[in-house]
Amino acid sequence: MQLVLEQLNKDYRGKPAALRGVNLSLGSGVLGLLGPNGAGKSTLMRILATITRATGGRVLWNGMDIAKNPDSLRAVLGYLPQDFGVYPNLSAVEFLEYLAAVKGIAAGAARKRIAELLELVNLTDAAKRPLGGYSGGMRQRVGIAQALLNDPQLLIVDEPTAGLDPEERVRFRNLLSELSGERIVILSTHIVSDIEAVASSIAVLAQGQLLAHGSPEQLLAGVNGKIWEVIVPSGEVSALRQRFLVSSTAHRADGVHVRVVSAAAPASSARPLEPSLEDAYLATLAVQRDRDKRAVA
Amino acid sequence: MSALHSLLAVARSDFRERTRRYSFLLTLLFAVFLGYATATGKVLLQLEEYRGIYTSGWIGTLVALVITCFVSLVGFYIVKNAVERDRMTGVGQILAASTLSKPAYTFGKFLSNFAVLSSMVGVLAVAALIMQFVAAEDPNVNYWALLSPFLLLALPTMALTAVIAPCFETIPLLRGGFGNVAWFFVWVFGLSTPFFSGKHWLDPLGLITVVDSLSAEAKKAIPGYHGGLAFQIQIGQKISVAENLRWAGISWDVPSVLLRVAWLAFACALALFASLIFDRFDSYKSAVAPHSPSTVAVAQLGSASPVNFPLAKPVHLTPLVASDRAASFFRQLRAELRLALQGFGWWWYAVAAAFVIAEAAAPLSASYGIILGFAWIWPVLIWSAMGSRESRFAMRPVLFSSSRIVPFQILVCWSAGFIVALLTGAGTLARLVIAGRAQGLLAFLAGAVFIPSLALALGVVSESSKFFEGLYALLWYIGPMNHTPGLDYTGAADGAHGLSFAVKYFAIAAACLGAACAFRARQLRGN
Numbered sequence: 001m002q003l004v005l006e007q008l009n010k011d012y013r014g015k016p017a018a019l020r021g022v023n024l025s026l027g028s029g030v031l032g033l034l035g036p037n038g039a040g041k042s043t044l045m046r047i048l049a050t051i052t053r054a055t056g057g058r059v060l061w062n063g064m065d066i067a068k069n070p071d072s073l074r075a076v077l078g079y080l081p082q083d084f085g086v087y088p089n090l091s092a093v094e095f096l097e098y099l100a101a102v103k104g105i106a107a108g109a110a111r112k113r114i115a116e117l118l119e120l121v122n123l124t125d126a127a128k129r130p131l132g133g134y135s136g137g138m139r140q141r142v143g144i145a146q147a148l149l150n151d152p153q154l155l156i157v158d159e160p161t162a163g164l165d166p167e168e169r170v171r172f173r174n175l176l177s178e179l180s181g182e183r184i185v186i187l188s189t190h191i192v193s194d195i196e197a198v199a200s201s202i203a204v205l206a207q208g209q210l211l212a213h214g215s216p217e218q219l220l221a222g223v224n225g226k227i228w229e230v231i232v233p234s235g236e237v238s239a240l241r242q243r244f245l246v247s248s249t250a251h252r253a254d255g256v257h258v259r260v261v262s263a264a265a266p267a268s269s270a271r272p273l274e275p276s277l278e279d280a281y282l283a284t285l286a287v288q289r290d291r292d293k294r295a296v297a
Numbered sequence: 298m299s300a301l302h303s304l305l306a307v308a309r310s311d312f313r314e315r316t317r318r319y320s321f322l323l324t325l326l327f328a329v330f331l332g333y334a335t336a337t338g339k340v341l342l343q344l345e346e347y348r349g350i351y352t353s354g355w356i357g358t359l360v361a362l363v364i365t366c367f368v369s370l371v372g373f374y375i376v377k378n379a380v381e382r383d384r385m386t387g388v389g390q391i392l393a394a395s396t397l398s399k400p401a402y403t404f405g406k407f408l409s410n411f412a413v414l415s416s417m418v419g420v421l422a423v424a425a426l427i428m429q430f431v432a433a434e435d436p437n438v439n440y441w442a443l444l445s446p447f448l449l450l451a452l453p454t455m456a457l458t459a460v461i462a463p464c465f466e467t468i469p470l471l472r473g474g475f476g477n478v479a480w481f482f483v484w485v486f487g488l489s490t491p492f493f494s495g496k497h498w499l500d501p502l503g504l505i506t507v508v509d510s511l512s513a514e515a516k517k518a519i520p521g522y523h524g525g526l527a528f529q530i531q532i533g534q535k536i537s538v539a540e541n542l543r544w545a546g547i548s549w550d551v552p553s554v555l556l557r558v559a560w561l562a563f564a565c566a567l568a569l570f571a572s573l574i575f576d577r578f579d580s581y582k583s584a585v586a587p588h589s590p591s592t593v594a595v596a597q598l599g600s601a602s603p604v605n606f607p608l609a610k611p612v613h614l615t616p617l618v619a620s621d622r623a624a625s626f627f628r629q630l631r632a633e634l635r636l637a638l639q640g641f642g643w644w645w646y647a648v649a650a651a652f653v654i655a656e657a658a659a660p661l662s663a664s665y666g667i668i669l670g671f672a673w674i675w676p677v678l679i680w681s682a683m684g685s686r687e688s689r690f691a692m693r694p695v696l697f698s699s700s701r702i703v704p705f706q707i708l709v710c711w712s713a714g715f716i717v718a719l720l721t722g723a724g725t726l727a728r729l730v731i732a733g734r735a736q737g738l739l740a741f742l743a744g745a746v747f748i749p750s751l752a753l754a755l756g757v758v759s760e761s762s763k764f765f766e767g768l769y770a771l772l773w774y775i776g777p778m779n780h781t782p783g784l785d786y787t788g789a790a791d792g793a794h795g796l797s798f799a800v801k802y803f804a805i806a807a808a809c810l811g812a813a814c815a816f817r818a819r820q821l822r823g824n
Binding site: 046049050051053070071074075077079081083084085086087088089090094097098099100101102103104105106107108109112113116117119120143146148150151179 | 613614615616617620621622623624625628629631632633635636639640686690691692693694695696697698699700701706821822
């Protein structure tokens with residue numbers, strides 16, 4: 001199974017392009033999609049989910065253009081949108097039975113699958129209650145269950161852990177890892193630790209452009225030897241931020257521990273640290289911002 | 298001062314939001330269409346078989362009556378979403394957490410609605426002025442006679458429509474489809490009450506003022522005129538111009554002006570009343586079960602041992618094989634029917650069953666007439682949800698990423714609506730079969746096909762249920778209730794012409810279904 005994006009563009013009239021020449025080739029595994037707000041992540045997800053059409057380029061699912069033949073992908077697609085609703089008068093079982101029928105799953109297989117999915121998302125006890133009475137986290141879990149209903153080969157999940165409590169979040173991350181063996185999973189989130197935990201490859205989008213794509217190791221290698229910790233009095237943090245990319249700060253008894261991304265040591269007292277994915281992500285964005293500034297100048 | 302500022306901010310932002318939507322342009326185009334229809338004689342103010350010369354007074358009153366009688370009905374459906382939009386977008390939650398008072402909110406929404414409807418009044422006032430020049434029957438333009446009906450007849454009526462919409466939106470029972478249908482009956486009540494009661498102060502639309510003023514003048518100018526006055530759509534009736542009738546317009550005296558101002562004040566008072574019942578977006582349902590107490594002990598601050606989550610449930614998902622992926626029309630139909638019928642209490646089914654029993658037990662003329670008419674208004678909320686349910690419940694992304702939506706899911710959805718029509722009309726259907734009334738049976742089936750087709754088309758195109766609810770209530774009143782041939786979609790009023798009725802209605806249904814498929818395919822293609 002293969003998903004290929006070729007020179008994908010999406011323009012909206014009178015607005016900056018949402019996607020600009022995105023090229024990607026994906027095999028089975030989890031792709032973590034990272035990017036700031038407005039980077040084009042949701043637009044990309046909607047195009048891949050056949051909800052929105054690209055204005056340029058094409059998406060090939062096993063060699064077939066999904067714009068020309070969307071049903072070829074839809075039959076094996078699981079999609080959890082960022083904002084989705086439920087029918088409030090249906091119970092979780094009834095809601096999933098309805099979607100199973102829409103997705104063309106045989107009745108017997110659907111019943112079994114729904115029971116398994118409800119157990120998986122920890123909703124068996126609430127399965128017969130109307131969805132209108134569910135909390136936000138419970139609805140999100142119903143959304144996860146519906147995305148897995150048709151045993152999808154391509155699973156697209158947009159901010160799937162939003163609204164989940166820590167236990168459910170970890171459970172969902174484990175689930176994604178388990179599922180990724182035999183399918184393509186595209187996970188978009190702002191929570192870098194979610195991606196760190198499950199992604200076999202990472203793509204960074206900003207302003208509609210693909211800034212980086214590779215394995216977590218490749219991304220981390222890019223900032224290897226460039227992460228430093230400096231301990232400064234709290235009054236000096238601001239000055240440090242002016243000069244360097246600061247990825248985090250922590251107040252401790254001996255001062256503020258500042259995590260800095262820099263090619264050279266920011267101070268003689270700086271000590272090198274192991275890079276995290278968050279450092280690599282911030283550094284990628286910073287490089288792009290720097291390029292843009294220079295281009296404008 | 299701060300409350301006034303907040304109120305105006307609500308009104309202004311809501312008005313801006315609406316006027317920047319494509320639908321606002323359509324609203325103004327609708328006003329232009331009404332102006333055009335009036336100017337070209339499609340709408341008439343008729344004194345038995347006469348009309349007066351198109352003076353400023355006549356034209357101003359005629360166009361103002363178009364507003365009070367038509368726009369007052371339709372305008373409700375145009376503006377009834379101001380509170381709902383805040384509820385759906387989540388803006389309401391932000392407003393609820395602010396210092397904005399409930400009266401400022403409801404009054405602000407009323408003002409915004411009033412501004413939207415007033416813009417239609419403005420368009421039609423300009424149309425009236427143009428109409429006098431185009432008609433050229435009276436070269437003298439009397440601006441007061443031309444514009445005072447807009448000011449004193451149309452605007453107070455628009456204020457009432459503008460305030461009733463948020464009132465309905467604040468009452469849970471009237472917030473949804475039931476309210477959309479109920480509005481039609483409220484409107485009919487408002488239209489007919491002054492004539493039944495004969496009381497000026499019970500005339501929200503100002504119709505008695507027009508009738509009194511115009512008929513007094515007409516009696517002087519038209520020999521043999523008995524006082525009949527009709528405001529209607531031109532459907533081929535014979536009409537002559539009474540050359541002696543140069544009506545100067547409504548003679549506004551102080552009591553009649555005060556009465557119109559009183560309706561405006563009543564609208565303002567209703568806006569404040571709505572604030573008393575407005576829930577301030579507190580939609581918490583007591584049905585939500587409290588979370589079961591956590592079995593995980595709360596970790597103490599600084600505790601060395603972290604909280605241990607019971608995470609290790611293994612994943613057991615049985616893979617689907619090819620034979621599991623088999624589309625079934627009937628399985629999906631069953632799911633669609635269940636979706637359509639969910640949410641109604643036992644009493645709803647009891648009333649539907651009572652209609653079916655009445656259809657079977659009553660004489661055929663009543664069964665295939667008034668009883669079927671009532672039986673086919675009862676499921677209006679089931680039909681009105683067709684095609685728009687996905688948008689209402691934000692299910693479009695999930696549904697549209699599934700395969701075979703067009704035409705498969707559309708046809709399944711339509712079939713569910715058709716079955717509802719057959720089931721609620723089952724008694725009449727059986728009676729027609731037993732009586733061997735082939736033409737009646739065909740007309741009945743055409744009606745049963747027509748209703749879900751119209752509902753689906755309007756639902757898909759408008760992505761809302763309210764347009765079908767409003768139009769269907771109007772059609773139901775004119776057709777089955779008033780037994781109007783051609784418009785009685787049950788086919789009962791067409792009697793012996795059942796075949797031609799059926800052909801027409803099957804054709805309309807096919808066009809509606811085609812439109813629904815085309816629009817849904819367009820929606821699926823995205824933008």
